[in-house]
Amino acid sequence: MTDADIRTVTGGMAAARRHGKHPKVLRMSVELPLWRALTGYRILTLVYTLCLVALSYRRYEHPLGAAAYMGALTVWMALTWRRTTSPERCTRRFLIADLGFAVGGILITPLVDSHARIMDGSPTLPSIWTAGAVLGFAIKGGWRWAAVASSAVAVANLVERQELARDTIHNVVLVWVASVAIGYVVEVARASERTLARALQIDAATRERERLARDIHDSVLQVLAMVQRRGAAIGGEAAELGRMAGEQEVALRTLVAGGMVPSAHGARPGGAATAVPYAAGESGVGEAAPVVAAPPPVAGGSCDVRALLAPYASAGVTFSEPGAPVELPAAAAAELAAAVSAALDNVWVHAGGDAHAWILVEDEPHAVIVTVRDDGPGIPEGRLADAEREGRLGVALSIRGRLRDLGGGAEWVSVPGQGTEVELTVPKGTAPEGGRRGKARA
Template sequence: MADTDSTTKAGGAAAGTVPAAPRPGLRMSVELPLWRALTGYRVLTLIYTCCLVASQYEKYVHPLGAVGYMAALTVWTALTWRHTTSAERCTRRFLAGDLTFAVGGILLTMVVESHERIMGGAATLPSICTAGSVLGFAIKGGWRWAMAASSLVAVANLVEREELAGNTIHNVVLVWVASVAIGYVVEVARDSERTLARALQIEAATRERERLARDIHDSVLQVLAMVQRRGAAIGGEAAELGRMAGEQEVALRTLVSGGLVPPPRAGAPATTAAPPVAAAVPEDAADGRCDVRALLAPYAGSGVTFSEPGSAVELPAHAAGELAAAVGAALDNVRVHAGEGARAWVLLEDEPAAVVVTVRDDGPGIPEGRLDDAEREGRLGVALSIRGRLQDLGGTAEWLSVPGQGTEVELTVPKGAPPEGRRGGKARA
């Protein structure tokens, strides 16, 4: 059933109709017929059992006890029939009460029936009504609840019969297998419903993103591109405005295509500098794993091209944050040492044993021995911000630079635990 309000909010009038995912409160269509069938089963089996007791009235040792139980069962069924029309109405308290009536009726048979008739295979007072109680547990809670309820009914039947008679064992096994099978089918159907709901949500989000991408491409992105071109042509402060518009254009394209750009922090400048690790790692991933793509995507801009795999590249949250900070430090070096006009390329690769990020620029390159000289002079940007971070993670940081042809930094972080004593950070010029 389409949710008109949700569709209007998500896509607006221009989006057309976007299929809304099923609301969590609604049950799947396959479960509702089961509840209706259970309601009908309880009514029909009650009528059958009343007729059975009436036909056997004169054979009971205490016929008034049998009639009293059937009267109580009839009143209970009439008062509680709505409880089996949906999962929300079928509470645990009702299920416990219904099972109590069934088990109590089985045990009451020992009082109202003679021992000879019981040993001869006479039906219990609730007869096949007992199955309705067990099926309620199966539909509500799955096969585990069904197993527990049917086991209680089995114990009551064995106590009533006082021996392992063949027909008793047959009836007990039949109820047990049927209830467990139905409970298992219900669980599988519920899992399928959740999978379908998730697929519908993804489909709706994808269609909405495509619509937004079309609208943004026809309006916002074209305006930003025009501001970038005009600003570069005018020069001065307009050139800086054009550069910022270009960065926002790239970020917006990334957002509408992949949704990997996190919301910018209040007051954060538009720069390639590495954000603090605590701010870069999503809060919900602080104790788990994090997609490295989401942390590197914000570095993309008019002067930085970011290339990524099509699937998630996951690392422990701390390792992902440290790697992103190291990439930010490498891009800072590009901005400071290669000049404002230099371009940089960031390539993220997901290898079987490690995650590799390569940062390459088209700057003048690093003269041979310059990194070692900078470390001796106390300028520790490379030693601490990049090499130190990777060493702590058991990874490596390698520089390859040719004067006049730019610099390439390869950052490698192993996916497993950092081995003891591992060292990284070789520099080649």
Template sequence: MSVELPLWRALTGYRILTLGYALALFFLNYHEYAHPLGAALYMGVLTLWMLLTWNRVSAPERCTRAFLIADLTIALAGVLLSAVVDSAQRVDGGAATLPSIWTGGAVLGLAIKGGWRWAAAGSTLVAAANLVERGSAARDTVHNVVLVWVSSIAIGYIVEVARASERTLARALQIEAATRERERLARDIHDSVLQVLAMVQRRGAAIGGEAAELGRMAGEQEIALRSLVAGGLVPPQRSAEQLAEDAELVEAVTGAPRPPVGPCDLRALLAPHEGATVTFSAPGTPVLLEAAAAAELAAAVSAALDNVAKHAGAGARAWILVEDEPDGVIVTVRDDGPGIPEGRLADAEREGRMGVALSIRGRLRDLGGTAELVSVPGQGTEVELRVPRGSEKT
């Protein structure tokens, strides 16, 4: 909800209540006016104006500049008319003007709509009208004028700061959403395109001849793509219709079905990893997660096993342990490889190799979970993936 919306609603209530106060003062002092019929005519116009426009200040789109000018004009007319319809004795004694404190509503409307500059202009006009009506700069008049002037400018400034903060927050949320989408795409690229390019480069170099040239070109494209993924480029925001079209295009090109909806047994997704060098352990009962969350968790496990195959050596063994807890699911991937040297992960991210940063930690972060990596040189590496219950892909 907008920060300024409650101010508009409060202003609506202020105008209604202060009209009632002004009418009460008028009826109580009706016989003391020098020209009571003229005063009654103005109060009738003011009441009719309020009946026709009481909800114009309930929302910014209805409170136009023309309305604010008309509102302020009626307030100023009432202040100046008070010197004509009221007795000189009452004016000199500091009697309230015909619109009384209702005038403040017109100034506050300018403050909320246009900020402190509009508030300063409106309160200055009200101050001048009050001094003309009184005929002198009496102490109580100056006190009221300064109070209206300072309070309206302060409210106008607060509104401007609130609007700037809202714009900053909205921009930050847009950047965060775009960054999360970029990281998701980068994970998909890392899990598919980059690995294919790396394989082409290695196989081409091994075969030689024209294949070596193809491998060299694939290596150049891999480096360029890694730089693009790691460069932090933020794509423009896309509509829901465009995103749906993209999803259909990806499904048509890749042949990969969209993730199913509903609970999914995580064991069925992880069991195919078991083999001669991979041991899989899980509870005897189904480990249920939302399908999208289970798919992302399985992809993170695949990325961890890919790292084992690449960096732990051909003879390294890996173990997958699934733990089903009341508040979440924990999957641990451990290997007996040489471990990761200190600082190697940070270097890999700077080089654009985002396997751990995106394919593992990024996926778990999007699920509201965590990914903890513990590695001791010479003693292997352990990755603990924790996903809370009710996680859904964002």
């Protein structure tokens, strides 16, 4: 179940509540097919048992007694066949009554049939319909309930036959083993279902937490870092304000990094970066980077990536694009633009305000590739991993997290003294929500 599916269900439930209606509960149950199969089994075996009794009607010592039992059993099935269509309808009281019909039919068989026919292997009145009552216990309560019910049937069969005949023991053991095995499988399936539901809850919570962390990094953390730096430069009361902003930045980074739970599918996409305009030359290494004002995301349809990336061009940024439109789903294009913004932020942080950056857009048959390159000093080996451990999550969330949601990836190539190159790849036809997620390359 994807995030889009979860949002669709919860949105429908919210709409139903607003209109005063009770929302329909969508139950994800691995045992529902078993209940349907049990219902079909009980109906088919009833038909088979009726035919069996009808064919042997004249052979019974008291055929009217056999007919009376089969009539009662048919009425019982007509009144209760829906009870086995769902676990809510199949109550413990019903299961006991159903088993009572089966055991009662076995015990009255000697009263309506001759001893010779019974010893010759004649079936009991309920015949194989009895297994349906036992299977109901197995599906409802697991293997322990199944063992109790099948044991009751076994005792009834031994009383009816009055001896330990081979075929009787064979049938008893077969019913006992089958019901216990099905009951155990049902218990395992329920445990797996609970584990899956818990995993989906954790995954959804993780995605939301990572989305919030990414938005915080793209806006609040950088504003706090700017206030800290400006306050230190101005001095006086502003310096104290800057110091407090710096403390809050560190605390917030620690909270964001500590609350992160690794997710195989990445974070859910957040919005574009919030613009915080100030000169790029004022940023130093290790400080917050200037946030480039990205165009707002376009809702729905497709979008030309060039239109979203063109505003990044400036005296310090060279933008190169194909001559034809580069189309991506609007949400995917917005996420790619936000990742480019974060990559440019890293250029100003690590290369300084005097660095020059180049943005190259390539429209490949199956993907859109955007390369961000600078002429800075490069990134020392292991620095990206160290930054992530320190709580600086620009690369982990604003770049890798966004592209991972789109089924793409990011690759860094950095040589000391020769600058850094970041290649961002987004497969065509992907969207952050509800689409197929691929494996990130970085």
